[in-house]
Amino acid sequence: MERYVIGIDLGGSKMAAALADGQGRVLAEERRPTPVEAGAEGVLSALAELVEDLLRAQNLTERDLSAVGLGIPGMIDRERGLCLFSPNLFWRNVDVAGFWRERFSCRLVVDNDVRLGAVAEAEWGAGRGARDLIFVALGTGIGSGLILGGEVYRGSRGLAGEIGHITVSRDGPVCNCGNHGCLEVYAAGPAIARRAQEAMASEPESLLWRLAGGDKEKVTAELVSLAADQGDELAQRIWEETGEYLGIGLASVATLLNPERIVVGGGVAQAGEKLFRPLVRTLKARAMTAPGLTYPVLPAALGSAAGVRGAVAAALKL
Amino acid sequence: MLRERHRSFTGSTTLLKELNRSLVLDALRQQGSLSRAQLASLTGLTAATISNIVEELIAEGYVRSEGQGASQGGRKPTLLSLVPGARHVIAVDVAVDRVTVAITDLLARTLAMEVLPSPAGKAPLAVVDEVAAAVENLAHRRSCPPILGVGVAFPGPTDVETGTALTAPNLPGWDHVPLRDLLAERVKLPVYVENDANAAALGEKSYGAARGVRHLIFLLLDLGIGGGFLFGGEIYRGFQGAAGEVGHMIIDINGRRCGCGSTGCLETVASGIALVRRRAERLGREEPEKLSLLLDAARLGDAQAVADLNEAARYIGVAVASLANTFNPEMIILGGRLAVEYPPFFDLAAETARPRLLPLIQHHTQIAMTGLGRNACLVGAASLVLQTIFQPLRLAGNAP
Structure with a gap:
């Protein structure tokens, strides 16, 4: 009898699930809004419903499933299936595995969404064939999945990979985490928007004013990308600087880990060339140089599907 | 030689026997003295296997019986213990301003040592000759038991498979030097080469502050700044063997130029070299003084020396926090002369790091x-050899 797996990527605004066969081929997918306001219980119920609907649509039942993989944006205790903390979902110590056991009998593996993204890029994406790989996810925050020696590296408590809080400047601006000069304060989505807003004050001619309908507060990283593509100099400068900051942060990570490849994904990476060009240039200039040392940087290949595909991979490995 | 050890592992029964022997030796090393029954329960080996191995180890001088333990009802069991002086090991610590060669026992305790002058400005071959001469001296000075091998801690990235020193940021002229083969040719002993901070991390795991720790970062804070990453109990080396270069993390977006080609590296603000250079600049001197003089000055209360070292310690604290937040190790160890010989350094670094750690x-x-103490790299170098008898799994794993 063919056995299937389901991979789920639970985000702060959307949740996506995919049903795959034993080879990881995706047979059906479904995407729904995440009812964050309903609390952990509500979100997990919605998730259970999503799984049941996905099965029913394929005329399958839970008995046809061998395992389910679930990626959550936050700090996860993988052994116990706990979400320790998720700022996006407003969760703290949620017993995901416990909830699951009440509803289903098939096995569940819970992991951090970015770690799973790294697994997917390593298995099917831009990281294929690399044994030492850093997958960087640029979004509201900056996270990473470290694949070292072919395996996800988790550290002592499963928290390894939080490169958003590497200090790039000791006396820099204050970060959400309370520190100064974290990479995230310079280069995450909100930081890009903030730096654009600050620059707009002295540049009334910037296209950004028009795109934001005259309201600075409406500027997002996406809008800054749009403005840059339409030739706005301020927006282009912001991307240039963002690439430089990321290049500096990743130079540190690259010098520490000497990876075979660095794969950059997440929503902010959609900015493309205007971000990657200064990033690669700065990384080359600022990472330790020695004969033969190289740090190839590639854009992620799986886009927003990386989380779901990684969850499928994790379920297959159970 | 390493290669010969590999060959001896090709037969699986030999391999198994070798592994079982090491389990027994390592249990005795860690526990002091044990009875045969305790050895069996600790190693999971059968009483018969333990009996055979112990007999062999006693014949070879590695183990001796040592009186009797408390009875658990019945005859009092004979206690066995490791003979630390059964074999010796040579440890070599190549530092930027001196080379230390020591002879140690099986517990990595130094029995005698020679300190050679700075290798800077000398050809690698000349340095190897000096080290070989020191090894000869130490090995023949006393009626020495057999020497298991020579472990070398080197201040730069190394290729451990081939025993090659790849480069040394603070020691020009050491690019792609086949250190293992050059030294082995001269001393006729197996030689093992490893990056100094990596070696120190291994030393801390077996003989120092990190016994039983699986995820460890060792920071070597001396003239240069090195990092040894022990991830999951194994040294993490990265794709080209250059991982762990903590000194070249960027700590300042617009910093000073670094010898590595970058700017704003941790080494430019917190290494011994940066500190003595800055002090020479300030005093209008041509030649920087020795690091030991700066450390002496700070201990005696020289305000400028204190201020410089304290600032360096705070930068190290920031780096410690970045490393902890990024890699989630169980432990970060500070070693090297800045940490060991200027007592406030450690506290200041730790105090700076703590509030910067994610909740x-x-x-x-x-x-x-x-x-x-100041022997972390030396003990690390010894442990490169010692692990071949106490934890040979790593070698077996590398066998072709």
């Missing part, structure tokens, strides 16, 4: 002082 990381990260 969940904070409760689970130990920031610790080296358990090996």
Whole structure:
């Protein structure tokens, strides 16, 4: 009898699930809004419903499933299936595995969404064939999945990979985490928007004013990308600087880990060339140089599907 | 030679026997004295296997019986213990301003040592000759038991498979030097070469502050700044063997130029070299003084020396926090002369790091002082050889 797996990527605004066969081929997918306001219980119920609907649509039942993989944006205790903390979902110590056991009998593996993204890029994406790989996810925050020696590296408590809080400047601006000069304060989505807003004050001619309908507060990283593509100099400068900051942060990570490849994904990476060009240039200039040392940087290949595909991979490995 | 050891592992029964022997030796090394029954329960080996191995180890002089333990009902069991002086090991620590060669026992305790002058400005071959001469001296000075091999800690990235020194940021002229083969040719002993901070991390794991720790970062704070990453109990080397270069993390977006080609590296603000250079600049001197003089000055209360070292310690604290937040190790150990010989350094670094740790990381990260004092790299070098008899699994894993 063919056995299937389901991979789920639970985000702060959307949740996506995919049903795959034993080879990881995706047979059906479904995407729904995440009812964050309903609390952990509500979100997990919605998730259970999503799984049941996905099965029913394929005329399958839970008995046809061998395992389910679930990626959550936050700090996860993988052994116990706990979400320790998720700022996006407003969760703290949620017993995901416990909830699951009440509803289903098939096995569940819970992991951090970015770690799973790294697994997917390593298995099917831009990281294929690399044994030492850093997958960087640029979004509201900056996270990473470290694949070292072919395996996800988790550290002592499963928290390894939080490169958003590497200090790039000791006396820099204050970060959400309370520190100064974290990479995230310079280069995450909100930081890009903030730096654009600050620059707009002295540049009334910037296209950004028009795109934001005259309201600075409406500027997002996406809008800054749009403005840059339409030739706005301020927006282009912001991307240039963002690439430089990321290049500096990743130079540190690259010098520490000497990876075979660095794969950059997440929503902010959609900015493309205007971000990657200064990033690669700065990384080359600022990472330790020695004969033969190289740090190839590639854009992620799986886009927003990386989380779901990684969850499928994790379920297959159970 | 390493290659010969590999060959001896090709037969699986030999391999199994070798592994079982090491389990027994390592249990005795860690526990002091044990009865045969305790050895069996600790190693999971059968009583018969233990009996055979112990008999062999006693014949070879590695183990001796040592009186009797408490009875658990019935005859009092004979206690066995490791004979630390059964074999010796040579440890070599190549530092930027001196080379230390020591002879140690099986517990990595130094029995005698020679300190050679700085290798800077000399050809690698000349340095190897000096080290070989020191090895000869130490090995023949006393009626020495057999020497298991020579471990070398080198201040730069190394290729451990081939025993090659790849480069040394603070020691020009050491690019792609086949250190293992050059030294082995001269001393006719197996030689093992490893990056100094990596070696120190291994030393801390077996003999120092990190016994039983699986995820460890060792920071070597001396003239240069080195890092040894022990991830999951194994040294993490990266794709080209250059991982762990903590000194070249960027700590300042617009910093000073670094020898590595970058700017704003941790080494430019917190290494011994940066400190003595800055002091020479300030005093209008041509030649920087020795690091030991700066450390002496700070201990005696020289305000400028104190201020410089304290600032360096705070930068190290920032780097410690970045490392803890990024890699979630159980423990970060500070070693090297800055940490060991200027007592406020460790506290200042730890105090700076603590509040910068992410909440969940904070409760689970130990920031610790080296358990090996100024000998961390030397003990590390010894442990490169010692692990071939106490933990040969790593070697077996590398066998072709």
